[in-house]
Amino acid sequence: MSRRITARRTLIVTLAAWTVGLLIFFPILWTVLMSFKTEGDAIKAPFAMLFSDWTLISYEQVQTRSNYSRHFMNSVVISLGSTLLALAIAIPAAWAMAFVPGRRTKDVLMWMLSTKMMPAVGVLIPIYLIFRDTGLLDTRIGLVIVLTLINLPIVVWMLYTYFKEIPGEILEAARMDGATLGSEILYVLTPMAVPGIASTLLLNVILAWNEAFWTLQLTTSRAAPLTQFIASYSSPEGLFYAKLSAASTMAIAPILILGWFSQKQLVRGLTFGAVK
Amino acid sequence: MATQHSKTAARLMISPAVILLLLWMIVPLSMTLYFSFLRYNLLMPGMESFTGWDNYYYFLTDPAFSAALTNTILLVGGVLLITVVGGTLLALLLDQPMWGQGIVRILVIAPFFIMPTVSALVWKNMFMNPVNGMFAHIARALGMQPFDFLAHAPLASIIGIVAWQWLPFATLILLTALQSLDREQMEAAEMDGAGPLDRFLYITLPHLTRAITVVVLIQTIFLLGVFAEILVTTNGGPGTASTNITYLVYAQSLLNYDVGGGSAGGIIAVILANIVAIFLMRMIGKNLDA
Incomplete structure (x- = not known):
């Protein structure tokens, strides 16, 4: 019963x-x-x-009327570029903090987190003026720099929480066997860290792909990623629902698929390890 | 044992990240602070002059500021209320045994991965448009007058759109927290005759407190910076009806070219965000010790 x-x-x-x-x-x-x-x-x-x-x-029209594929490529280059750059800077930092913790490691981590709390409008004007004067406005490299910096704290934190779970004894054993720092990282740490690095990469690509403050402020046409391209439909002419839908579908499809793979990492990454 | 050698190496490995973030923090922020004390308009280059606290005075006494502050609080509060209550209910539902749980989870989480400009424009045109939107079609089919959401209830509409984007986040985190709930304790309470409501109030809810706090704090940080959704739907209007602090600072500095006033607004936004951040940092810091 x-x-x-x-x-x-x-x-x-x-x-x-x-x-x-x-x-x-x-x-x-x-x-x-x-x-x-x-x-x-x-x-x-x-x-x-x-x-x-x-x-x-509608898919044909979106491509022929506005060179959709260029904006798509801008999104790919900007999100992947900023993610890889952030990983290159963050992996050594997170490695050092996880395996050679010092007295101030915790303070450094907390301070890095605090930079993420700074609202973008607090630095909007200086960044805009610096970009204007150095010719970085509406360039892919400019956005790669900014997105690397705004996502760096999350990347360091995520990697740190993953690296923390790798047992330190293994590294000591490798060191006893005469491994140098370089080979220690390459042959011992990297294989164990790959899953964590992969999840970090995934989440960060998603965040960068969807970032819609700096991409809207710092690009107009040449380097405009999909966020900016789609925003151009906010003041449309004539009938545009089908075209907006086609453009939107192509813009969200790749990230929806990546996103479904990264559900678990999402929780961990966005709560800075506070909820696992 | 960390040797002196490895400590030096560690410091070298951390320093690029630290130096970059330090530059990113200090250089632009001190420029903003400096600009906020200047009379500085982009249309009048070379006319900059020191004005003391004038920019702050004008920004804070402008009726647009109090409107924007109220809108910001309503936006953050409204979205938090919807996502936390809705997210808790959804998480409780999704935690039950059912068929096709994995697929339902995927459906519920999807809105979080949609870029803000897409979700705002889809809601604005395909759903809220008073002529061709789905809500208008439904209203007409029921014999009612279509409602122009973004003209007559702009802030409420934006709250709805943003809540749709963030509901998955709250649900996902609360669901993760629910799954770590002690089943035996739950069964013991059930045997002792505690009803479903009592079990929720005295076991589930206390267990979720921490996760709810995290959701509230993290969402607040992101919600204070809501921008794209406002830009593509209402442009902050009609009037200032849907302008939040972020949008006001943007309008002041890059639409009105008033660098001084915009900078003062930016500094005020930083102060507001910091009040929230302090609480969040304490929570995460405690977690780091544990």
């Missing part, structure tokens, strides 16, 4: 959870569906739209 009650309970929970889940996901689903319609069909009432013909025309 209790089994039947459990089965019924599971059924109710399942129905409730799926309903809520689909409602939350609905705007994304709707955008994807709309991207396969013509502009005329896209503004029809929901049912009429759903049963109109499917087409790829």
